[in-house]
Amino acid sequence: MTEVLLRGGTPWGADGPADVLVRDGRIATDPVDPAVIDISGQFVLPALVEAHCHLDKTLYGGPWIPHSADDTLAGRIGNDLSRRAELGVPSEARIAALLRTMRSYGTAHVRSHTDIDPEVGLRGVEAVSAAAAEVGMPVQQVAFPQHGVLTNPGTLDLLEEALKSGVAAIGGLDPAGIDRDPVRHLDLIFALADRYGAFLDIHLHDGGTLGAWELELIAERTRALGLGGRVTVSHAYALGQVDDAHQDRLAAVLADAGVALATAAVYSFPVPPLKRVLDAGVVVACGHDGIRDLWGPYGSGDMLERAMHLAYRSTFRRDEDIALALRAATYGGAEVLGLADYGLSVGCRADLVVVPVSSAAEAVVTRPPRTLVMISGKVVHSLVSEGGGVLHN
Amino acid sequence: MTEVLLRGGTPWGADGPADVLVRDGRIATDPVDPAVIDISGQFVLPALVEAHCHLDKTLYGGPWIPHSADDTLAGRIGNDLSRRAELGVPSEARIAALLRTMRSYGTAHVRSHTDIDPEVGLRGVEAVSAAAAEVGMPVQQVAFPQHGVLTNPGTLDLLEEALKSGVAAIGGLDPAGIDRDPVRHLDLIFALADRYGAFLDIHLHDGGTLGAWELELIAERTRALGLGGRVTVSHAYALGQVDDAHQDRLAAVLADAGVALATAAVYSFPVPPLKRVLDAGVVVACGHDGIRDLWGPYGSGDMLERAMHLAYRSTFRRDEDIALALRAATYGGAEVLGLADYGLSVGCRADLVVVPVSSAAEAVVTRPPRTLVMISGKVVHSLVSEGGGVLHN
The missing domain is CATH 3.20.20.140 (Metal-dependent hydrolases)
Incomplete structure (x- = not known):
């Protein structure tokens, strides 16, 4: 079992910051002992x-x-x-x-x-x-x-x-x-x-x-x-x-x-x-x-x-x-x-993009560098710094 | 007198690579002892x-x-x-x-x-x-x-x-x-x-x-x-x-x-x-x-x-x-x-942009990071690396 917790970001559609747990390639709940990636103040989109x-x-x-x-x-x-x-x-x-x-x-x-x-x-x-x-x-x-x-x-x-x-x-x-x-x-x-x-x-x-x-x-x-x-x-x-x-x-x-x-x-x-x-x-x-x-x-x-x-x-x-x-x-x-299991809900495949903005509109207008791209729960692109960022188990 | 030679780039409108000499804020000829910036393979636009x-x-x-x-x-x-x-x-x-x-x-x-x-x-x-x-x-x-x-x-x-x-x-x-x-x-x-x-x-x-x-x-x-x-x-x-x-x-x-x-x-x-x-x-x-x-x-x-x-x-x-x-x-x-002295000709004010492309069209389509921006002969933005790049007198 691999678990990653994206901590402190705001998922698109949520009312405010909400952690996103990824377990075995899918969005999950009830973390056990996850690696933590701090994305405070950032915005989370589905891929x-x-x-x-x-x-x-x-x-x-x-x-x-x-x-x-x-x-x-x-x-x-x-x-x-x-x-x-x-x-x-x-x-x-x-x-x-x-x-x-x-x-x-x-x-x-x-x-x-x-x-x-x-x-x-x-x-x-x-x-x-x-x-x-x-x-x-x-x-x-x-x-x-x-x-x-x-x-x-x-x-x-x-x-x-x-x-x-x-x-x-x-x-x-x-x-x-x-x-x-x-x-x-x-x-x-x-x-x-x-x-x-x-x-x-x-x-x-x-x-x-x-x-x-x-x-x-x-x-x-x-x-x-x-x-x-x-x-x-x-x-x-x-x-x-x-x-x-x-x-x-x-x-x-x-x-x-x-x-x-x-x-x-x-x-x-x-x-x-x-x-x-x-x-x-x-x-x-x-x-x-x-x-x-x-x-x-x-x-x-x-x-x-x-x-x-x-x-x-x-x-x-x-x-x-x-x-x-x-x-x-x-x-x-x-x-x-016809994609099954697409989105930010629990159970969806963990295909995610983290961007340093406050809203979907700001993401579209500013097209910022992607902070993190995760496909099927695997990080495929990351600008998260070593120190403040990814903590691997 | 300050002299900078942009070496090896292709100025917009030139048939091929041509050095650009900047002296006292203007495009000049006949270098004496210029600092050299290597911009080989890059394209030079007026600001x-x-x-x-x-x-x-x-x-x-x-x-x-x-x-x-x-x-x-x-x-x-x-x-x-x-x-x-x-x-x-x-x-x-x-x-x-x-x-x-x-x-x-x-x-x-x-x-x-x-x-x-x-x-x-x-x-x-x-x-x-x-x-x-x-x-x-x-x-x-x-x-x-x-x-x-x-x-x-x-x-x-x-x-x-x-x-x-x-x-x-x-x-x-x-x-x-x-x-x-x-x-x-x-x-x-x-x-x-x-x-x-x-x-x-x-x-x-x-x-x-x-x-x-x-x-x-x-x-x-x-x-x-x-x-x-x-x-x-x-x-x-x-x-x-x-x-x-x-x-x-x-x-x-x-x-x-x-x-x-x-x-x-x-x-x-x-x-x-x-x-x-x-x-x-x-x-x-x-x-x-x-x-x-x-x-x-x-x-x-x-x-x-x-x-x-x-x-x-x-x-x-x-x-x-x-x-x-x-x-x-x-x-x-x-x-x-109504700008006087604008452009890439000798005597023009040295307002220049260097981009890592081969043509004006490629610059517009790709909008790459600017390698160098020079205003009135002064470098105001630069991605030129220390080693391969700017040599100050």
Whole structure:
């Protein structure tokens, strides 16, 4: 039995300071003879959840690669296809470097969309799996048809192959805008997800009334197949573009069907109206999207920074509003990933982040160095000084 | 004579590594017997310029203050007026703390909009002046009618009083949206600026065709009074809202009149189309707007981070585009502030920032710790290690 007592910190959601006991990797009660770590005056969060990234594409940890695509989606797709071999993408070393950085910032769980296409096959899936195993970090992969399903023959078979190989989720991509046949695209990927009991996570950049209508198609299929709680729409720019009444109608439809949203609040693209969809009962998760890759040079791996972007683009100023962005980067992501035993309650897995702030809002706004990161009860990152800090039994 | 040679770095704009000699506070040539600082493999920028902030309002360096205003402009103004006394705003200590942080990030020059109104009088101006003197950092103040000119009797006299006391610039605020009489508002503040040879820097949040028309009014008065090069419009959301052809027409009008823009790329508010206005010849500067104050909790004081927000909201991915945001945070700001001897050329004041990156774009995207900050040839911040680094004569 190993016991650690985090003493004097304030867990998120508690009324004030409350010690957190960790025993055998879980949050527990009734300490016997714990090692004590003094975190007085600090704030305790459940580990961060990166719910939407593209690990397989990353160039993280290598030299600066100037962005070489033109400013069109077709240009970015073509540039990606033409340069990934030259740059050694996917790279287990780059992915592992990024995962280590994510973990040092307090991320314990990751959902990553991995490119699947006839050229790259399942090499991306294998590279991400290998890196995750190397680092010892759980990564839930979405087999992602980045270059289309119907428009890229052979991809559908690869999605099924990925599922057979154990991938937990499959993706979709702009069923109308990219794949040109939204009904058939969605019918195919929903059928696959249903057959294999997989999660479904669909990229939807299609905007305005087109994207809004596709959200309805997705909700209809989720209800019809009883897949509520297992389907996520990523980006969903359309939700940030239609008028308020339309947003409300769509939010109700999504909540009723059990379709979640994942947002990254990237660049100047529309952000789904966070408070409005949460009020309707929609689960919302948060992620980086690309991190230092051929699609764009930005991204640090720090989910507190990502939550800041989400709060900032949502024009949230009040503490309780800013905290909603952090909920997306923690509890919302955990729900989308289907994590059991997530949180700060007794019995939960001891995946914790300690930060030198007084509130969730301050954590998001200031993104301070992490004082302590604990995964499954093990300290994986620590700034606690020898003297005032960790006392090992 | 004091001489320091920064050896082995790559100055921004140079083709490759080039030593930078600093003599008696200026960039020089022909070293005699300099102390040498090895910055091999690093990148040299001119000091950052914060061209739009509100130092007098800041709560920086104090405990976290949850945002207490409601989500309306009237709510924020009322909240500001009612709470500033309780929180000790303006505070010389808070302002000085923020200036020190800004300097440690490499900012050497600041333009700050200081509230002027019958209640606070010139106390804000005095607090900012005192803090600037305490820290030894130049701050160009804009006497700013935050609560209106025509709608707040007594403010116009205070603007004049501020100019008489030596403030370099006066401001304006939404001549239509807030002050309800754009022609009279602008005529009054232009006349004052003209009479005292002051800079003029006008907050313009008014959107769409209303804000666009006010930009025309501002350009007309700038031309008529020959004030080109001395007038700035801050925010100018309207420029990001009208259609492309209208943007082009306005950009040409502003460039022709010599009206500059300052943008902060805050929240989800519209950002002027940076490439388009630069192509037309408009000078663009960058700043934080508020930093940790009653108007909003965000802001770090790091102008590389601010440049990131500007690049990100501009959806800039390519190095040469991202560099435009950094130009706004350096050369653009210097031009708006009317700084002589700014830059990396021989004879310029040695205000320099050294960062461990390979390019301007990488500096903006990664916002690394500053290796060295030098102001007027003096090292004010340094991470250079004793052994491999600074050799003092």
